[in-house]
Amino acid sequence: xxxxxxQKLGFEKRAIKLALDAANLREDAGAKRGDILEELxxxxxxxxxxxxxxxxxxxxxxxxxxxxxxxxxxxxxxxxTPLPYRVWGQDLIDPGAHDQMDVAMRLPVSRAGALMxxxxxxxxxPIGGVLATENAVIPYGVGVDIGCSMMLxxxxxxxxxxxxxxxxxxxxxxxxxxxxxxxxxxDRQDHEVLHESTWKDQPLLRHLYPKAAEQIGTSGxxxxxxxxxxxxxxxxxxxxxxxEYLAVLSHSGSRGFxxxxxxxxxxxxxxxxxxxxxxxxxxxxxxxxTHEGExxxxxxxxxxxxxxxxxxxIHRRLAHALNVRPTAQVSNSHNLAWKQIHQGRExxxxxxxxxxxxxxxxxxxxxSMADPGFVVRGRGEEAALNSAxxxxxxxxxxxxxxxxxxxxxxxxxxxxxxxxxxxxxxxEAPQAYKRxxxxxxxxxxxxxxxxxxxxxxxxxxTGSEDI
DNA sequence: ATGTCC
Numbered sequence: 379x380x381x382x383x384x385q386k387l388g389f390e391k392r393a394i395k396l397a398l399d400a401a402n403l404r405e406d407a408g409a410k411r412g413d414i415l416e417e418l419x420x421x422x423x424x425x426x427x428x429x430x431x432x433x434x435x436x437x438x439x440x441x442x443x444x445x446x447x448x449x450x451x452x453x454x455x456x457x458x459t460p461l462p463y464r465v466w467g468q469d470l471i472d473p474g475a476h477d478q479m480d481v482a483m484r485l486p487v488s489r490a491g492a493l494m495x496x497x498x499x500x501x502x503x504p505i506g507g508v509l510a511t512e513n514a515v516i517p518y519g520v521g522v523d524i525g526c527s528m529m530l531x532x533x534x535x536x537x538x539x540x541x542x543x544x545x546x547x548x549x550x551x552x553x554x555x556x557x558x559x560x561x562x563x564x565d566r567q568d569h570e571v572l573h574e575s576t577w578k579d580q581p582l583l584r585h586l587y588p589k590a591a592e593q594i595g596t597s598g599x600x601x602x603x604x605x606x607x608x609x610x611x612x613x614x615x616x617x618x619x620x621x622e623y624l625a626v627l628s629h630s631g632s633r634g635f636x637x638x639x640x641x642x643x644x645x646x647x648x649x650x651x652x653x654x655x656x657x658x659x660x661x662x663x664x665x666x667x668t669h670e671g672e673x674x675x676x677x678x679x680x681x682x683x684x685x686x687x688x689x690x691x692i693h694r695r696l697a698h699a700l701n702v703r704p705t706a707q708v709s710n711s712h713n714l715a716w717k718q719i720h721q722g723r724e725x726x727x728x729x730x731x732x733x734x735x736x737x738x739x740x741x742x743x744x745x746s747m748a749d750p751g752f753v754v755r756g757r758g759e760e761a762a763l764n765s766a767x768x769x770x771x772x773x774x775x776x777x778x779x780x781x782x783x784x785x786x787x788x789x790x791x792x793x794x795x796x797x798x799x800x801x802x803x804x805x806e807a808p809q810a811y812k813r814x815x816x817x818x819x820x821x822x823x824x825x826x827x828x829x830x831x832x833x834x835x836x837x838x839x840t841g842s843e844d845i
Numbered sequence: 846a847t848g849t850c851c
Binding site for chain 2: 521522523524526556557558559581582585586598599600601602631632633634636637638640641642645713
């Protein structure tokens with residue numbers, strides 16, 4: 379047996395040496411040359427079948443890697459034209475978000491997509507973008523803040539019964555904001571999510587566990603908030619009679635934990651696709667049937683549950699301090715990927731700043747620090763992949779907001795609406811967002827309005843420039 | 846979105 383015999387079978391580079399090593403071992407064990415060549419061919423046809431051990435394991439690993447790389451190269455090319463997708467609120471969406479969605483719809487793994495009326499430019503997939511892929515998950519299709527979500531608790535208290543001062547002191551005492559911020563050790567609360575065995579399944583998760591435990595129950599920075607306000611229910615719903623109720627609304631994510639998961643798997647996805655078209659570099663994907671894809675899926679879903687646990691603790695603390703139990707609660711994630719059957723195929727539906735809106739499903743679409751948010755019920759629009767907007771969406775970028783908005787105008791806007799603001803920055807001013815009424819109007823075929831929430835006492839992180 | 850490098 380020599381290299382020529384092996385080469386004839388079509389082995390390349392390092393695989394030739396590994397095949398020869400294995401063949402020699404088999405010859406030493408008394409196997410016939412013809413049988414060995416047949417065995418090598420079998421390994422070549424199905425490397426994964428030989429990975430677990432035996433004389434051909436190293437060869438199988440090399441062949442598997444070569445084949446994966448080949449698949450990656452083959453699948454790196456973008457379609458020449460984007461697959462068609464529907465847009466809600468075209469007149470509200472800037473061209474940049476459109477361009478990004480076009481690139482996403484040219485990915486070879488893309489199957490369907492939609493753009494929500496709050497859409498604006500983001501990294502990779504635009505915010506407000508919905509993208510369905512086959513056997514692939516895109517870390518930047520979910521975003522940096524994995525599992526970013528909303529929660530509303532309706533409390534059995536009349537809106538007027540909680541004074542502004544009391545609301546303010548409750549928010550100061552029971553919520554924490556800011557990058558890197560966690561709860562002080564003596565105030566730290568436990569949650570079921572921290573006891574999941576999932577944390578032990580990956581070195582990365584194990585490593586991030588202490589940070590996650592430190593930051594649980596907190597709210598982060600940017601557009602995250604916790605606020606007291608008034609929920610107006612026009613018709614009996616949510617198990618409640620029509621009326622006005624005190625309610626808590628929160629917007630939070632998976633904090634440093636989720637951000638690091640996103641960073642880790644985004645880098646991994648880009649490394650797996652070195653030949654991906656530059657325009658789509660930030661949309662690099664992980665095949666779902668690989669170890670990497672499975673690992674991301676597991677970590678992403680843990681970050682999703684962790685983000686909801688943050689809300690859960692925020693609402694538990696506030697309700698407990700008021701000595702009540704919520705009469706109704708609604709929550710939804712708006713940065714996550716889901717397995718969803720679309721036109722008979724199981725697809726991976728990425729919602730990056732989009733609210734799940736399956737028929738009958740409740741969701742929350744906030745406006746701004748001073749404008750109403752809405753409790754909605756999905757209508758299950760297939761062309762929108764059962765989605766709706768996740769908010770009003772930015773009209774001005776952070777810098778543009780700081781440069782163009784006058785502090786006086788923002789203060790006036792808040793005063794007119796009776797808003798008390800703790801923290802907050804000019805880059806989160808209501809004027810930096812699209813009009814929520816417009817955004818809601820553009821998606822009347824995606825969701826029905828259940829109730830309206832008017833914020834009253836709002837806490838956010840201190841922004842770059844105070845209002 | 847995040848203490849901007851796991």
